[in-house]
Amino acid sequence: MSYFVAYHPSYIHSVPSTHRFPMEKYGLLYQQLQYEGILEEADFLKPALIDLKIVQQVHSEEYLNKLLNLTCSPREQRVSGFVHNEELIRRELRIMEGTRLCAEMVKDGGVALNIAGGTHHAFTDRGEGFCLLNDQAIAAKWLLDQKLFKRILIVDLDVHQGNGTAEIFKHVKEVFTFSMHGGANYPMHKEESDKDIHLETSLDDKRYLSILKTELTSILETLHPDFIFYQCGVDILESDKLGKLKVTQNGIRLRDEFVLNCAKELNVPIVCSMGGGYSKDVRDIVNAHMHVFRLSHQLFGK
Numbered sequence: 001m002s003y004f005v006a007y008h009p010s011y012i013h014s015v016p017s018t019h020r021f022p023m024e025k026y027g028l029l030y031q032q033l034q035y036e037g038i039l040e041e042a043d044f045l046k047p048a049l050i051d052l053k054i055v056q057q058v059h060s061e062e063y064l065n066k067l068l069n070l071t072c073s074p075r076e077q078r079v080s081g082f083v084h085n086e087e088l089i090r091r092e093l094r095i096m097e098g099t100r101l102c103a104e105m106v107k108d109g110g111v112a113l114n115i116a117g118g119t120h121h122a123f124t125d126r127g128e129g130f131c132l133l134n135d136q137a138i139a140a141k142w143l144l145d146q147k148l149f150k151r152i153l154i155v156d157l158d159v160h161q162g163n164g165t166a167e168i169f170k171h172v173k174e175v176f177t178f179s180m181h182g183g184a185n186y187p188m189h190k191e192e193s194d195k196d197i198h199l200e201t202s203l204d205d206k207r208y209l210s211i212l213k214t215e216l217t218s219i220l221e222t223l224h225p226d227f228i229f230y231q232c233g234v235d236i237l238e239s240d241k242l243g244k245l246k247v248t249q250n251g252i253r254l255r256d257e258f259v260l261n262c263a264k265e266l267n268v269p270i271v272c273s274m275g276g277g278y279s280k281d282v283r284d285i286v287n288a289h290m291h292v293f294r295l296s297h298q299l300f301g302k
Helices: 025-035 061-068 074-080 086-105 135-145 163-168 205-223 249-266 282-300
Strands: 003-006 111-114 152-156 175-182 195-199 227-231 270-273
Touching: 003 086, 003 282, 025 282, 061 086, 086 111, 086 135, 086 270, 111 282, 135 152, 135 163, 135 227, 135 270, 152 205, 163 175, 175 205, 195 205, 205 249, 227 249, 249 270, 249 282
Parallel strands: 003 111, 111 270, 152 175, 152 227, 175 195, 227 270
Antiparallel strands: none
16 A cells, blocks of 8 residues: 555644644544545554654754753743643654654655644744644655655645745755745745745635646656655635635645645655644534545555
């Protein structure tokens, strides 16, 4: 099988009922995959805690020590989006391993999806926007350090710019960062990716998909990547509280289908991390995320 999904119960971290982050979506995705018969419980990859030496290749020793020793300031914790405790930090280290393990599992081809991750707002030396450590950056650097791949493409289609990812790989020519995001959305100060597309507010399916197909096709034809990471946030959805776009569920399905088909046609391994989603009804979030799981299974899992 060339279809893998990583999950661990600790992905669901206890937060106050008033917290903006829809933590329950992770468990619901895990359950839905089993309900639809895509995977059985025994089929899931179950990540351990990542080796800290791997994390140190991306994040500064000073910052990592602050996380591990729970010495981030109250302001730093607020910016990260979570109150820090030992349970949270262990969760983060497990999510990082989930994406790294996914990358390892598909080094010979196929697709792997981490039910969590997509933590693209984590910088070398700080966290922000519900992101403490950067899972796709860590996994990409691991692949390079292991000399498994030479040209890695990160496709970030979350509504918010992958600012941390852009900063981490600013001077790493082996990793190409592509971020297509709301121009008037968080973060107000954008970093410089290798390719940034700043989308206008209230963009609909037709225009969104047209831009994506034009830009990603051009990148693939020029770059010829041998590995792809896909940050497939669903906060572009019209019902999203933070998104400011007008993309429908079908638009997200077509987006995911296009990206996955590109990888399959080029025979390039692809790892997906779920990223953001903040619709009022968690069922809308889960339905939107499920498109990439279903399509991945249809294209790669047989």
